[in-house]
Amino acid sequence: MPADLAVIGLGPLGLPLAQAAVAAGIPTLGYRTGPEAGSLSPAELRRMLSGGFRPATDPAELGRVRTAVICAPTPRGVDGGLDLGQVEAAARTLGAHLRPHTTVLLESPVYPGSTEDFLRPILEEESGLRAGRDFHLAYSPSRVDPGGRAFTPATTPKVIGGLTPACTESAAAFYGRLTEKVVRARGLREAETVQLLETNFRHVNMALVNEMAVLCHDLRVDLWDVIRCAETKPFGFHAFRPGPGVGGHSVPLDRTGHLGGPLRMVELAQQVNGRMPRYVVQRAAALLNEHGKSARGARILLLGVTYKADLADRQNTPAREIAIRLMELGAAVSYHDPHVPSWSVLDRPVPRADSFYEAAADADLTILLQQHRTYDLQGLSVKAQLLLDTRGATPTGAAYRL
Numbered sequence: 175m176p177a178d179l180a181v182i183g184l185g186p187l188g189l190p191l192a193q194a195a196v197a198a199g200i201p202t203l204g205y206r207t208g209p210e211a212g213s214l215s216p217a218e219l220r221r222m223l224s225g226g227f228r229p230a231t232d233p234a235e236l237g238r239v240r241t242a243v244i245c246a247p248t249p250r251g252v253d254g255g256l257d258l259g260q261v262e263a264a265a266r267t268l269g270a271h272l273r274p275h276t277t278v279l280l281e282s283p284v285y286p287g288s289t290e291d292f293l294r295p296i297l298e299e300e301s302g303l304r305a306g307r308d309f310h311l312a313y314s315p316s317r318v319d320p321g322g323r324a325f326t327p328a329t330t331p332k333v334i335g336g337l338t339p340a341c342t343e344s345a346a347a348f349y350g351r352l353t354e355k356v357v358r359a360r361g362l363r364e365a366e367t368v369q370l371l372e373t374n375f376r377h378v379n380m381a382l383v384n385e386m387a388v389l390c391h392d393l394r395v396d397l398w399d400v401i402r403c404a405e406t407k408p409f410g411f412h413a414f415r416p417g418p419g420v421g422g423h424s425v426p427l428d429r430t431g432h433l434g435g436p437l438r439m440v441e442l443a444q445q446v447n448g449r450m451p452r453y454v455v456q457r458a459a460a461l462l463n464e465h466g467k468s469a470r471g472a473r474i475l476l477l478g479v480t481y482k483a484d485l486a487d488r489q490n491t492p493a494r495e496i497a498i499r500l501m502e503l504g505a506a507v508s509y510h511d512p513h514v515p516s517w518s519v520l521d522r523p524v525p526r527a528d529s530f531y532e533a534a535a536d537a538d539l540t541i542l543l544q545q546h547r548t549y550d551l552q553g554l555s556v557k558a559q560l561l562l563d564t565r566g567a568t569p570t571g572a573a574y575r576l
Contacts, residue, residue, distance in 0.1 A: 177203035177228060179348075180239040182264045186423050186487070187281055187316045188245030189214070192227060194327035194352050201226040203235055207246045207264050237271030241348050243279040244268065244293075245316070250425050256285060258292060265293050269300025277310040277344045279334075283373065283425065286366040289313045290337060305337055312336035312345035313362050315369030320422075321485045331355040335365025370427055374440045377426040379414045381443035384450050387416035387576050391457075398566040398575060416576055418543050418564040419450040419492025421481025451495035454576070458539055458562055459503060461574055465560060467538055470504030475537035477530060477554075478544025479511045486513035493543050494519055508533060512548050534558040542567060 180203040181192040188204070195202045204227060214222065236242060246264040251257035261282050268278065278297060280289050289312075294305045305311040314334045319325055332349040334356060336342030346356045359365040383401070390397035397416065405413035426440050459469040479493035480486060488494070493509075497519045500507050509517055510530040517524045527533030531553065534540040540558040545551075545567040555561055555572030563573040 177201045177226075177235070177239050178241065179203065180205060180230075180236050180242040180268075181245060182236070182242060182268060183207045183245035183247065183260070183282070185245065185247050186320060186489075187247070187318060188243070190318045190320075190327065191243060191245060191281065191316075193218075193222060196222050196225040196227045198328075198352050199226070200351060201228075203228055203230045203239060205230050205233070205236060205267075207260050233267045234271055236268050237273050237276075239276070241277045241279065242268055242272075243281055245281045247423065248282050248284060248425070256283065256425065256427070258282075258284065258288065261288075261293065262296060265296040266300050269297040272297060272301035272303060272309060274303060274308045275310075277312070277341075277348060278305075279311075279345055279348070280313045281316040283316070283369055283427075284313075284366060285427070286363045286370060289362045289366060294337070306341060310336065310338075310341040310344040311362075312341050313365045314345065314349065315365060315372065317372075320487065321482055327352055328354060331357050333357045333359055333365055333368050335359035335361050335363070337362055373424050374426055374437065374443075376424065377420060377447060378439055378443040379412070380417070380420050381446035383414040384416045385446050388453060391576070396575075398570075415566060416564075417450070417492075418454045418496060418541075418576070420447040421490040421492055422487075423489050451492045452499060454492075454496055454541065454543075454562070454564055455499040455503070457574075457576070458500065458541060461560060461562060462539055469500070472505045472538040473536065474500055474505045474507050475527060475530070475533050475540045476507065476509040477511070477534075477540060477542045477549065478546050479509050479514055479517055480544055483545050484513070484547055488514065488517075496541070496543065497524060508537070511544070512546055530554065531557050534561070542573070 178201045179195050181188045182205045184204050184206050192202050192204050244264045246260035248256045248258055280293055298304055303309050312334055314332055317330050332353045334345040334349055336345055342358055349356050387397050401413055404411055426444055462469055462472055476493055479491060480488050481491040497507050508525040508527050510527040510533055534554055535557045539560045542563045542565055545565045551568045555568045561573035564576045566575050
């Protein structure tokens with residue numbers, strides 16, 4: 175069966191798109207750009223293959239589809255900005271096989287202006303075609319909620335912006351096959367800036383509530399009760415909850431590339447969020463001291479080392495820095511995570527507990543970093559000698575909260 179769609183990049187952005195396309199009955203080609211983090215269970219892969227999904231290794235196959243979506247990762251580079259190297263590689267591979275009338279879409283997080291000023295020249299150079307005349311070019315910010323159940327690709331509105339009005343309509347026609355609602359932006363840069371705003375909104379609000387967590391601890395105020403009360407306000411407030419740090423694939427941007435100056439609020443938010451792992455370790459050491467123990471030689475159990483609940487993904491997880499800082503204090507660190515069978519920090523394997531009940535009972539301090547559904551938090555609060563809850567997940571009064 176010939177493919178109708180090529181998804182280039184099968185990581186945390188591309189794989190959900192490929193799954194949604196297959197579920198919508200679109201024959202889909204999947205092309206990997208590298209050792210991506212996306213993964214499928216054997217059952218999920220069988221369902222996709224039977225539904226019209228086909229992995230590809232021959233780049234020539236990319237020239238046989240009507241729509242190609244680039245979902246290559248754009249991690250933070252050594253200079254702190256976005257590294258567009260994998261987007262460039264994907265564009266050159268696609269461009270070398272691009273045919274007229276193809277719709278090319280970019281979903282990778284990029285700086286505003288990148289689709290037109292960075293991606294377009296590469297595609298035109300490699301293909302000899304002209305965007306807006308020979309092929310359609312558009313941008314759509316990815317709106318993936320890893321592990322989330324409330325919103326599916328079909329129920330999440332999709333924003334699109336094209337190089338020309340015709341490009342926008344071609345992109346809208348494609349995404350209209352996947353979602354109930356398509357939102358047209360004025361153009362490429364507006365669509366790209368939507369992604370910038372949505373990502374930074376999350377990080378800035380997380381920084382605010384993380385800073386409030388530190389303040390409320392100093393004031394001996396129950397932040398979780400404050401949030402519970404504040405979120406009853408039906409307007410002007412959106413509840414965020416503190417945590418041990420911010421992880422995931424969504425990189426906050428405190429600058430907008432060569433087109434604009436720094437975003438001071440986002441820059442400050444990164445500083446606040448970046449301090450949270452250190453703050454968790456400080457609280458852990460203080461709790462041990464209050465109970466007549468030293469961090470040096472203490473047995474500390476970390477519960478949940480992924481960046482998000484009920485996922486195996488450890489991308490930018492704050493658990494790593496927390497483990498490192500605890501080890502530097504001389505603590506004996508172990509972990510439990512139902513989604514992570516093995517874990518290494520600084521090339522040193524961290525001992526994994528088979529039973530988190532028994533491990534919590536044996537540990538001098540247990541730190542809940544991630545609230546996986548499989549955790550019986552009521553039982554944990556009874557078993558643990560000393561429990562620091564960074565998620566506010568345990569019953570009130572059953573643990574020390576962040």
